[in-house]
Amino acid sequence: MKLRRSMLFLPGANAAMLSTAFVFKPDSIMFDLEDAVSLREKDAARLLVFHALQNPVYQDLETVVRINPLNTPFGLADLEAVVRAGVDIVRLPKTDSAADVHELETEVERIERACGRQLGSTKLMAAIESASGVVNALSIAMSSKRMIGIALAGFDYVMDMQTERGDGTELFYARCAVLHAARVAGIDAFDVVYSDVNDEEGFLKEVELIKKLGFNGKSLINPRQIELLHNAYAPTEEDVDYARRVVAAAEKAERDGLGVIALNGKMIDAPIVNHAKRVLQKAQASGVRK
Amino acid sequence: MKIVKEALAGTLESSDLLVKVMPLPADRVEVVIKSEVMHQFGEQIRKVVSQTLQQLGLLSGQIVIEDKGALDCAIRARVQAAILRGASVEQLDWSKLS
Amino acid sequence: MNDDIDFYTVDPRKNWDEGAEIQHMLTQCELDMEDGIDVFVVGRQGHRLVACAGLEGNIVKCAATVPDLRGESLSLKLMGEVIHLALEQGHLHLFLFTHPKNVAFFGGCGFYELAEVPGYVTLMENTPVGIKSYSEQLRTLAQPGKKIGCIVMNANPFTFGHQYLVRLAAAQCDWLHVFAVREDVSMFSYRDRFALVQAGVAGIPRLTLHHGSEYMVSRATFPSYFFKEKGMVGDCCSAIDLILFRKYIAPALGITHRFVGTEPFCQTTRKYNDDMKHWLQVADSESASISVVEVPRTVSSNIAISASEVRRLLHSGDLAKMPSLVPRDTLNFLSGYHYAT
Numbered sequence: 001m002k003l004r005r006s007m008l009f010l011p012g013a014n015a016a017m018l019s020t021a022f023v024f025k026p027d028s029i030m031f032d033l034e035d036a037v038s039l040r041e042k043d044a045a046r047l048l049v050f051h052a053l054q055n056p057v058y059q060d061l062e063t064v065v066r067i068n069p070l071n072t073p074f075g076l077a078d079l080e081a082v083v084r085a086g087v088d089i090v091r092l093p094k095t096d097s098a099a100d101v102h103e104l105e106t107e108v109e110r111i112e113r114a115c116g117r118q119l120g121s122t123k124l125m126a127a128i129e130s131a132s133g134v135v136n137a138l139s140i141a142m143s144s145k146r147m148i149g150i151a152l153a154g155f156d157y158v159m160d161m162q163t164e165r166g167d168g169t170e171l172f173y174a175r176c177a178v179l180h181a182a183r184v185a186g187i188d189a190f191d192v193v194y195s196d197v198n199d200e201e202g203f204l205k206e207v208e209l210i211k212k213l214g215f216n217g218k219s220l221i222n223p224r225q226i227e228l229l230h231n232a233y234a235p236t237e238e239d240v241d242y243a244r245r246v247v248a249a250a251e252k253a254e255r256d257g258l259g260v261i262a263l264n265g266k267m268i269d270a271p272i273v274n275h276a277k278r279v280l281q282k283a284q285a286s287g288v289r290k
Numbered sequence: 291m292k293i294v295k296e297a298l299a300g301t302l303e304s305s306d307l308l309v310k311v312m313p314l315p316a317d318r319v320e321v322v323i324k325s326e327v328m329h330q331f332g333e334q335i336r337k338v339v340s341q342t343l344q345q346l347g348l349l350s351g352q353i354v355i356e357d358k359g360a361l362d363c364a365i366r367a368r369v370q371a372a373i374l375r376g377a378s379v380e381q382l383d384w385s386k387l388s
Numbered sequence: 389m390n391d392d393i394d395f396y397t398v399d400p401r402k403n404w405d406e407g408a409e410i411q412h413m414l415t416q417c418e419l420d421m422e423d424g425i426d427v428f429v430v431g432r433q434g435h436r437l438v439a440c441a442g443l444e445g446n447i448v449k450c451a452a453t454v455p456d457l458r459g460e461s462l463s464l465k466l467m468g469e470v471i472h473l474a475l476e477q478g479h480l481h482l483f484l485f486t487h488p489k490n491v492a493f494f495g496g497c498g499f500y501e502l503a504e505v506p507g508y509v510t511l512m513e514n515t516p517v518g519i520k521s522y523s524e525q526l527r528t529l530a531q532p533g534k535k536i537g538c539i540v541m542n543a544n545p546f547t548f549g550h551q552y553l554v555r556l557a558a559a560q561c562d563w564l565h566v567f568a569v570r571e572d573v574s575m576f577s578y579r580d581r582f583a584l585v586q587a588g589v590a591g592i593p594r595l596t597l598h599h600g601s602e603y604m605v606s607r608a609t610f611p612s613y614f615f616k617e618k619g620m621v622g623d624c625c626s627a628i629d630l631i632l633f634r635k636y637i638a639p640a641l642g643i644t645h646r647f648v649g650t651e652p653f654c655q656t657t658r659k660y661n662d663d664m665k666h667w668l669q670v671a672d673s674e675s676a677s678i679s680v681v682e683v684p685r686t687v688s689s690n691i692a693i694s695a696s697e698v699r700r701l702l703h704s705g706d707l708a709k710m711p712s713l714v715p716r717d718t719l720n721f722l723s724g725y726h727y728a729t
Contacts, residue, residue, distance in 0.1 A: 015300065015301070015303070015305055015306035015307075015360060015364040015367070015368070016303055016304055016305035016306055018363075018364070019305045019360065019361045019363070019364055020305065040472065043371060043374065043375070044299050044300070044367070044368070044371040047366075047367040047368075047370050047371045047387070048363075048364065048367040048368075048371075050367065050384075050387065051363035051364070051366050051367045052363050052367075054363070054388060055361070055362075055363045077382070080382075080384055081384060084384050084385075084388075085388075115384075115385070296475065296478075296480040297475070297480075298471065298472070298475060298480065301464065301465075301468050302464055302467075302468065302496075302497060302498045303461070303464055303465075308498060310480060310515070312480065322516065322517045324516045354515060354516070354517060356498060356516065
């Protein structure tokens with residue numbers, strides 16, 4: 001169960017950031033070759049990311065690369081580079097349908113074969129950035145065994161919806177749709193970037209909301225947001241205590257060969273045990289809520 | 291591979307490097323490196339640059355590098371980017387670039 | 389994302405509104421708008437103009453950032469955009485003139501000091517191996533001898549006057565180096581001028597003819613706003629040119645003497661000769677001083693032969709006197725030129 005609370009976006013053309021970002025320890029690090037890189041620098045950014053991915057400092061971190069769409073002159077070259085360089089997850093922008101994912105998957109598999117990378121080892125993440133994407137969220141989420149999560153991307157989505165980013169009302173349906181699709185498919189759901197890096201209060205409010213909704217994590221554009229997010233996602237002391245007891249009860253039941261787990265006279269079933277394990281995992285990653 | 295036109299890649303921002311390439315009339319490769327950490331890392335930078343040029347099979351060109359404390363991976367990336375731009379190479383053989 | 393600065397280019401001659409905004413920003417930074425700028429790189433933070441830099445060919449002019457955002461990052465990004473723009477237009481090697489107090493600022497953006505007129509203006513270039521490479525190249529062409537001469541000529545066109553000067557200087561020196569000025573804003577193109585010089589000095593022993601370089605600063609490359617009010621334009625231009633000569637070019641070739649013809653007609657050239665004596669012989673410098681030898685011009689019919697006179701006659705279509713003013717190759721060229729135009 002990989003924790004993916006925080007995914008830090010880094011502009012792929014920025015050598016300084018690529019050289020130093022590993023110190024921040026987000027759950028995943030995302031190198032952006034798409035919107036954060038000017039047309040002129042696409043080739044240079046691709047090379048920077050190609051080499052950064054192979055740098056030992058990134059071997060312990062989960063790496064994601066947002067490639068350019070495959071129907072641009074850059075997308076395929078991006079894919080060649082990053083799959084060969086060992087990226088963990090390829091993020092496909094502007095995913096409108098399952099067909100987009102299949103097209104990507106075909107190319108990924110071809111490259112894995114060509115460079116001798118273990119087939120299936122390159123995972124995928126679909127970014128939903130339009131009304132079509134939202135409406136097709138379920139089929140997108142179920143479209144590939146490689147799909148580990150779907151992410152809602154706010155900026156392009158609200159433009160497609162002919163509205164603007166505001167207090168979150170504009171994302172209401174999209175968030176729910178993406179979340180449900182992810183849960184049915186059994187994969188992660190990620191929320192949008194909060195772009196006002198100076199508005200800590202606004203950021204935390206949004207984090208509270210998406211945490212309540214059930215999102216696994218959020219895309220971040222500033223390292224300062226990482227700790228804030230991890231803390232907001234951290235369980236309380238009581239949560240942790242209870243979770244420990246649940247897990248202990250489950251382990252005891254298994255040792256005793258019992259088919260049923262009981263705690264405080266109540267039956268505990270699998271979903272509750274899994275939830276308790278996630279709670280302990282979060283607590284281990286960043287302690288209890290401060 | 292030969293440099294056929296002037297090109298550049300990178301920036302002078304901290305932890306990055308600026309690489310400029312120029313054609314040379316003869317089949318000769320000239321490398322000039324200027325770095326604020328020349329004393330401590332000059333040799334290392336030169337080594338990485340040399341390796342990169344060799345991997346690309348560069349036969350001709352002048353490379354001028356102004357380093358601002360970049361890591362090896364950035365050095366490789368910027369040198370490759372500048373040379374590929376200067377050699378007008380479109381199709382890359384990724385196995386030669388690691 | 390709010391702090392992001394967007395960079396793009398502006399043609400000040402087409403886009404007057406933005407041109408005016410740029411001018412306003414320059415005034416804020418205590419700079420004048422310079423003539424001749426082909427294109428500007430501008431940086432905007434939201435709607436606000438915060439940075440600009442102009443390009444005329446390979447010369448950076450009017451580079452400025454707003455006072456409240458002064459700091460390395462913005463100027464680095466600005467100059468980064470400038471070098472990319474310049475490259476798109478075919479220039480990798482850039483020059484910049486600035487007040488000596490700004491040298492550190494541009495030094496942080498990849499420019500290196502070439503020459504300073506103390507307290508007035510500094511010339512910089514954007515490569516650590518520009519003048520160094522050039523000097524090294526020149527060094528390979530150095531010749532042995534105690535008295536090494538040099539002539540720098542525009543030769544617009546090459547006349548008997550030029551030929552006389554070259555022959556006289558070559559005879560007096562162990563070796564003579566002749567440079568043809570590369571600036572291409574003269575009446576005749578550099579290619580034509582050089583060819584005529586080459587023909588005109590053929591056969592003169594112990595002589596090397598060199599192509600001109602970007603390191604011979606010309607009025608065309610010098611921003612005229614420098615000290616316009618003080619009337620120092622020409623002064624600063626020649627000063628930079630001569631300082632470069634004394635500091636880099638002369639030592640590379642071992643030049644001890646520089647020969648010039650006296651100038652009866654052209655006031656600016658006469659002033660240049662005076663400046664030469666100051667900067668090459670008299671002024672304080674870490675480099676050895678160079679003797680300036682002024683040679684009285686040859687005459688034809690009691691009128692000193694000069695290129696400006698030849699051009700004047702050509703303009704007025706009066707070719708009768710030409711054979712006595714210019715050698716055969718130049719004469720052929722001028723006849724062809726006259727009938728073609």
